[in-house]
Amino acid sequence: MTPGWITTTLLDNDAAGGWAVARSREGFLHDTNGPLFPREWLKRQDLSVFAEHGIGHLDGEPVYLLELDSPADVPGCSWQGLRGFMLQGDHTLYKVLGYAAQIGTWAREHRFCGSCGQAMVQVPRERAMYCQACDLRSYPRISPSMIVLVTRGDDILLARSPRFVTGVYSTLAGFAEPGESAEDCLIREVREEVQLEVKNIQYMGSQCWPFPHSMMLGFHAEYAGGDIVPQADEIEDAQWFNIHELPPLPASRSIARYLIDLYVARRLGHAEPVLPG
Ligand SMILES: NC(=O)C1=CN([C@@H]2O[C@H](COP(=O)(O)OP(=O)(O)OC[C@H]3O[C@@H](n4cnc5c(N)ncnc54)[C@H](O)[C@@H]3O)[C@@H](O)[C@H]2O)C=CC1
Ligand SMILES: [Mg+2]
Ligand SMILES: [Zn+2]
DSSP states (O other): OSSSEEOOOOOOOOOOOOOOEEEEEEEEEEBTTTTEEEEHHHSSSSSSSSEEEEEEEETTTEEEEEEEEOOOTTTEEEEHHHHHHHSSSOOOHHHHHHHHHHHHHHHHTSSSSSTTOOOOHHHHHHHHEEETTTEEEEEEOEEEEEEEEEEETEEEEEEOOTSSOOOOOBOOOEOTTTTTHHHHHHHHHHHHHHHHHEEEEEEEEEETTTTEEEEEEEEEEEEEOOOOOOOOTTTTTTEETTSSSSOOOOOOHHHHHHHHHHHHHHHHHOOOOOOOO
């Protein structure tokens, strides 16, 4: 048995047994034991299953995703969104659910070929949807996104989007566009969102962010010039905050929080945090 969570294998849907998670537009089904259910038990419940996907092995046991048309009532169970599992609970289970959510969304959105409109089929032994009519393969979508902590000595630049929880400030982030390097994207996003220039860009690490399919590439950069001008509509407020007087910050498992905590720890000579995968 290989311990931990391994996502690479496609599984045989006709084989019995294993674990299963159920997902609807309300999130994942869970009870007091969490979101993993014995698969055969779950399939006996009154669920309208839209699709079933083998998604990997947890501690050597196969795990399947049941994608539902609608959130069913299962006695003793309730529904919780993926964000709730990110915020608290077992990190490995959150990784299982994050992967399940991305595969479920991708398979649902690629039932038909984007080129010719024919129905696509799942490719054996590969995580891909295939169009026989035009030989097109569609793989799970991952969107590279840059995230950067800009600093100026003991001050760090944090901003608020109107979408954030009230009071919370975070690092700047944005999606890469075709034709850009990660560094080009970072420089453009910082210009667009606050009209500042940065220098000494340093890659710090990455994180899967399954909301719905971002791959966060985390950077640190130093302030090089300009005055903060928040981008209309996107940035509600942006400020320099002294590391001793920080506002409410993003969730502890986010790479945004890691970038902030790491910089503060280094300035103060404290133990460095570990980036949650
Ligand atoms: N894990 C973390 O710590 C953090 C993760 N993020 C994530 O980073 C990503 C980018 O951050 P934002 O500031 O929202 O991006 P952004 O600054 O590029 O603006 C968002 C806008 O980009 C457009 N967009 C949406 N999906 C896109 C895609 N796949 N490619 C190109 N453009 C797209 C939409 O118009 C959307 O309103 C988001 O997924 C966000 O959830 C953001 C902050 C912290
Ligand atoms: Mg942004
Ligand atoms: Zn096609």
